[in-house]
Amino acid sequence: xxxxLQAKPAGRKVDRRTFLKGAAATLGGAAFxxxxxxxxxxxxxxxxxxxxxxxxxxxxxxxxxxxxLCVETSVFTQGEQIVFRVVTYDGKTGALVNTPDEIExxxxxxxxxxxxxxSPLELRFGAHPPKTPAADQHFYWxxxxxxxxxxxxxxxxxxKVEDKDGGKGILEIAGFKDGKYFDPFPALLSIQKA
Amino acid sequence: MTQQTxxxxxxxxxxxxxxxxxxxTPDHGSVSTRVAVAGKDLPPNARLQLIWESYDARWAxxxxxxxDWNEFNGINFNQRIELITAVETDDQGSLHTSFVVPEDYGGxxxxxxxxxxxxxxxxxxxxxxxxxxxxTPQSGPLGAPLTVTMTGLNAAHPMEGWYRIWYDNxxxxxxxAVSTRGTAQAIIPAVGRAGxxxxxxxxxxxxxASFLQVDVSPFAYLPLFKFEFALTAGPPLLPxxxxxxxxxxNPVSEPDSALGRPLLWTDYTNVPAxxxxxxxxxGLPPDTTLELFxxxxxxxxxxxxxxxxRYSGRRSAIGQVRTDEHGRFSYRFVPESxxxxxxxxxxxxxxxxxxxxxxxxxxxPYRLARKSYAIGDPMExxxxxxxxxxxxxxxxxxxxxxxxxxxxxxxxxxxxxAKFSATGAPGWHxxxxxxxxxxxxxxxxxxxxxxxxxLPLLNWQDLPHGFHCNYAFQVTEK
Numbered sequence: 283x284x285x286x287l288q289a290k291p292a293g294r295k296v297d298r299r300t301f302l303k304g305a306a307a308t309l310g311g312a313a314f315x316x317x318x319x320x321x322x323x324x325x326x327x328x329x330x331x332x333x334x335x336x337x338x339x340x341x342x343x344x345x346x347x348x349x350x351l352c353v354e355t356s357v358f359t360q361g362e363q364i365v366f367r368v369v370t371y372d373g374k375t376g377a378l379v380n381t382p383d384e385i386e387x388x389x390x391x392x393x394x395x396x397x398x399x400x401s402p403l404e405l406r407f408g409a410h411p412p413k414t415p416a417a418d419q420h421f422y423w424x425x426x427x428x429x430x431x432x433x434x435x436x437x438x439x440x441x442k443v444e445d446k447d448g449g450k451g452i453l454e455i456a457g458f459k460d461g462k463y464f465d466p467f468p469a470l471l472s473i474q475k476a
Numbered sequence: 477m478t479q480q481t482x483x484x485x486x487x488x489x490x491x492x493x494x495x496x497x498x499x500x501t502p503d504h505g506s507v508s509t510r511v512a513v514a515g516k517d518l519p520p521n522a523r524l525q526l527i528w529e530s531y532d533a534r535w536a537x538x539x540x541x542x543x544d545w546n547e548f549n550g551i552n553f554n555q556r557i558e559l560i561t562a563v564e565t566d567d568q569g570s571l572h573t574s575f576v577v578p579e580d581y582g583g584x585x586x587x588x589x590x591x592x593x594x595x596x597x598x599x600x601x602x603x604x605x606x607x608x609x610x611x612t613p614q615s616g617p618l619g620a621p622l623t624v625t626m627t628g629l630n631a632a633h634p635m636e637g638w639y640r641i642w643y644d645n646x647x648x649x650x651x652x653a654v655s656t657r658g659t660a661q662a663i664i665p666a667v668g669r670a671g672x673x674x675x676x677x678x679x680x681x682x683x684x685a686s687f688l689q690v691d692v693s694p695f696a697y698l699p700l701f702k703f704e705f706a707l708t709a710g711p712p713l714l715p716x717x718x719x720x721x722x723x724x725x726n727p728v729s730e731p732d733s734a735l736g737r738p739l740l741w742t743d744y745t746n747v748p749a750x751x752x753x754x755x756x757x758x759g760l761p762p763d764t765t766l767e768l769f770x771x772x773x774x775x776x777x778x779x780x781x782x783x784x785x786r787y788s789g790r791r792s793a794i795g796q797v798r799t800d801e802h803g804r805f806s807y808r809f810v811p812e813s814x815x816x817x818x819x820x821x822x823x824x825x826x827x828x829x830x831x832x833x834x835x836x837x838x839x840x841p842y843r844l845a846r847k848s849y850a851i852g853d854p855m856e857x858x859x860x861x862x863x864x865x866x867x868x869x870x871x872x873x874x875x876x877x878x879x880x881x882x883x884x885x886x887x888x889x890x891x892x893x894a895k896f897s898a899t900g901a902p903g904w905h906x907x908x909x910x911x912x913x914x915x916x917x918x919x920x921x922x923x924x925x926x927x928x929x930x931l932p933l934l935n936w937q938d939l940p941h942g943f944h945c946n947y948a949f950q951v952t953e954k
Contacts, residue, residue: 434601434602435585435587435602472604
């Protein structure tokens with residue numbers, strides 16, 4: 283099942299709002315449009331990145347969840363599972379690249395690097411939620427991370443996309459870059475003691 | 477207190493896989509909380525540093541010609557890193573120390589353990605700096621100044637940095653702490669009848685009204701504060717006469733270097749509207765008659781193009797001056813303009829600009845027309861010297877701690893005349909004037925949280941060039 287959101291024709295100019303709407307729709311409509319979805323939209327335009335990334339995070343069912351599952355939250359607790367969710371757009375054409383065939387053809391790989399953690403998480407592309415009629419599913423990249431008992435504070439991470447031709451996209455959720463605070467979104471995200 | 481500021485700000489190391497564990501006890505608290513730091517399974521016998529990660533914030537106001545200009549662009553942030561203390565692990569890789577939470581912005585701060593020699597992050601732990609509020613005094617007569625002090629406001633967060641004061645369930649205004657490192661202080665008068673009154677400080681990021689179910693929202697961790705105040709009988713405490721509430725003028729000395737270029741300067745950086753002002757010049761053509769001009773800013777605020785206000789300078793002749801044989805002059809005058817904010821003064825010769833300077837005109841509030849009003853009587857509050865920019869052009873009126881509305885300085889080029897009615901029980905009543913932000917450059921953003929617009933900023937010192945004054949008057953039955 284392909285997402286309800288259709289890819290934009292190649293070469294058509296797509297503005298930020300179109301991207302946001304598309305990303306929100308593709309992420310299952312759970313995203314709070316424009317503020318809870320993080321993107322490298324501007325950075326990709328300025329630095330000619332090959333991929334535009336839209337990403338949010340939700341509480342997963344793994345570990346010991348302390349709240350509603352599969353919804354966005356700003357404060358996670360040690361022992362909970364964070365699920366990273368991503369959709370990708372072609373940075374040159376503005377087209378959503380979000381079907382299994384497109385993903386395979388472009389050879390996409392998506393990872394999440396969390397500050398201080400040794401190994402990047404490899405996100406998997408698939409239909410969500412599981413055990414749901416295909417007509418109600420959405421495709422996106424996802425991967426859960428069980429918060430270790432020794433991690434607390436702000437949640438800083440980087441989403442990286444790379445295709446088989448070496449084209450890249452980078453979304454940094456770090457709060458500060460080169461001493462400048464660049465997005466209020468990270469201020470929402472923190473991990474507290476269990 | 478073991479905290480010290482490093483001589484020079486440092487950047488955090490950019491990388492490092494975390495090692496061992498770092499624990500803070502408690503992991504949240506208000507300013508001045510003592511926090512125990514315990515680490516284990518860390519590199520043994522290592523000389524490390526404990527770092528408090530924070531930020532500096534300032535209102536982002538358009539800059540032009542060295543002046544705070546028109547547009548309001550939100551808030552700018554810069555990362556700030558402070559050394560808490562140097563630490564050394566034992567031969568088992570453990571460490572123990574403590575620190576006192578500094579007065580700083582609220583929200584989550586990362587406390588990093590870094591190895592400065594390897595330029596590596598070793599580990600980190602989060603500390604949430606909680607907001608806290610105090611109210612003093614807890615009792616007093618009518619008009620007693622109640623000082624509400626709030627620490628731990630987080631200006632970088634859409635919800636954690638914005639609280640409002642409510643007095644007996646009416647809204648007095650907004651508390652912000654952008655330029656004041658997380659601390660806001662507001663002084664409001666005790667109003668109403670003798671007896672108990674309730675002062676609440678509640679999160680106020682969501683538009684004009686208060687969000688009344690924070691406790692079941694994702695922001696349930698935000699505390700709400702409630703105080704009882706006992707209003708006692710006795711003579712009221714009234715504010716100083718309005719003439720004594722003018723903002724102080726800052727005198728200026730002659731600039732000591734200008735490389736011989738033509739130069740103008742005023743004898744004060746700021747003066748209230750309608751005040752005399754000294755203007756001096758040097759480096760100008762000797763024995764020459766110059767034209768002096770005052771530049772006001774005209775807007776098209778009140779038209780169909782409301783969302784795209786444009787401004788243009790309007791020059792008015794101040795007069796002519798004659799320079800001496802050294803190219804100097806001194807001139808004293810009272811500006812006819814009533815427009816506040818940064819005002820340009822130009823010296824021209826045959827229509828050619830030779831030199832320019834700025835003086836900041838500050839508000840001049842008038843006395844109320846009468847000392848007492850019957851219930852329902854119309855009242856007027858008049859102020860000259862109101863600015864023209866998004867952060868200076870409106871002033872909010874708070875009547876008995878209830879926000880009743882605002883006036884704008886652009887309708888009458890710096891003069892405002894607020895019209896409202898006398899209400900309340902017979903006796904003394906209080907009126908306060910506060911600054912506010914009119915709108916943001918990106919108007920769509922203004923509908924998002926935090927909503928900061930057209931609300932009285934009770935911690936008025938937080939806003940550059942903020943203006944505040946107090947009135948008292950009596951209401952009678954007839």
